[in-house]
Amino acid sequence: MKGTIRLLGRPSIEYDGGPVRPPRGRKSWALLGYVLLAERPPARKRLAELLFADAEDPLGALRWTLAELRRALGVREVLSGDPVMVSLTGVMAVDVLQVLSEPDPEHLLAVEGELLEGVELDSCPDFESWLMVERQRVASAVEARLREAAVGLVAAGRARDAIPFASKAVASNPLEQGNHELLVRSLAVSGDRPAALRQIAVCEDVLRRELGVEASAALRQASAVDRGPSLEVVGSRASASSAFEAGRAAVAAGVVESGLECLRRAVSEAARCGDTELQGRALVALGGALVHAIRGRDEEGAITLQEAILVAERAGDRATVVAAYRELGFVEVQAGRRATAETWLAKAANLAETDEENAAILGVRGMNSSDLADYPAALRQLEESVDLAARCGDPRQQAWSLSILGRAHLLRGEYSQASAAIAHSLELVRQQRWVAFMPWPQALQAELDLYAGRVGAAAEGFEQAWALGCQVNDPCWEGISARGLGLLAAERGDYQGVVHWLDQAARRASREPDRYQWVHAHVLDTAAGTAIDQGDEARARPLVAQLAALAARCDMRELVVRAQLHLGRLGDPQAAQSARRMAAGIDNPRLTNLLEA
Known part of the structure; x- marks a missing residue:
């Protein structure tokens, strides 16, 4: 007889489809949920501090609650040891773990309610902070x-x-x-x-x-069903190949709509003549263009990329499948959907064979790790991506990965290493005349200039990045450069300018549904911090609330910590303690200094 622990919605324990008597003690469900979802088995001392600090004998209260949970579960060997081990494999199913890991999506339709619904422990603020993020x-x-x-x-x-x-x-x-x-x-x-x-x-x-x-x-x-290209389809391989090359060239030259039309034509022509390999390649090019070359079309791009996988698998075209997996991973990274991002990127890595493929995959993986605040992994992945891109002669990939590597060093306060990476990225971008990407490393370089006291150079860099970002109509570049102009205004003591530019940054960074969530959260963090610096609590509180919710939802762990630090500065006596707990495992010297301040 196998049971089920239900933590989504009102928590319960079931055997043979029916509920059993729940564990006694209002903290039992909180303890069970925490132990099951913790990244690593928690120590008894930690659990006692988290949930039973107000008891006369915290460790004794923990022992009683663990025993009560074992009784309710009907399994004597679980929830034992120090640290506390769960060991439910083959004995009990856990609904939330099934939802997050099982490949069959059908059970998702039965999910109702939030995690540990109804469990509220006002006397345990550290647990409440954990539960808010975990929900x-x-x-x-x-x-x-x-x-x-x-x-x-x-x-x-x-x-x-x-x-x-x-x-x-x-x-x-x-x-x-x-x-x-x-x-x-x-x-x-x-x-x-x-x-x-x-x-x-x-x-x-x-x-x-x-x-x-x-x-x-x-x-x-989205309501307009794609009926294919506007011109009559010939159905020859030559026509399909010509449309494919023309489409790629047009997109690369910035003539996006014409490029999309050509690529759609290539897909239709290749399908008509039965060339599944070319059809798959055209679908990947079309999906990639929808994701990268035009804003607000990631949904359509993702569907096109999944279609490309189906076609390329039939054709036995490994390289096209790898490219589609990687692009889908990139879409998920930008949206802050960490688990699905890693699923796609792991699939890409398992199939990748060439330096060029691995350089691109590692670049996106490094971006995901950096957003997650796993800096050791990010630095390792990005450095390898840069090396592979240089070795295979892919300067654009090299420039891209260098910029993300430079950002990671910048966030860690490692300004010399950041300067080297970003300067090299900018050099390659200029050599490649990669105008559409230029604002990103420009804004990063300008921020380094600002921190080094080169205010004039910083102003010029931020202004150029802003103007070019607006010219290429990229919300991400507009948001990051407007944030920089807000930092510049703060350096000059112009709080009105700070508010103007950071409001602009928040609006620009979030104006499209397929926005890069990390940039949006980074802007909110800066806006909240500058408002608190000026004693503007009325402005700061809603910004911190937005940041906390977005960072938790998108699993941006350092920004979750920074939201707690902002709350501490706003007078929350428990927030600093929560921030220190949440920061455990984040290797960032700059964040450590903030926590110790």
């Missing part, structure tokens, strides 16, 4: 898997089957336009255009009412 993390992971299932079904030609997953994603996070867009596309492709149009109206009203923003054009574009 956001689990909710985000469930949402990511729902989206992944829906995208895969649409790509496989099963749009009607995708509708329940897309609907559930909307219900789980109705303020995320991308979820509505995925549902609209699923409805439209399945043939229910009236329902798709109704969903557009629902999304527009929700975003307008709750966020005070208008939906982007991508929402309505």
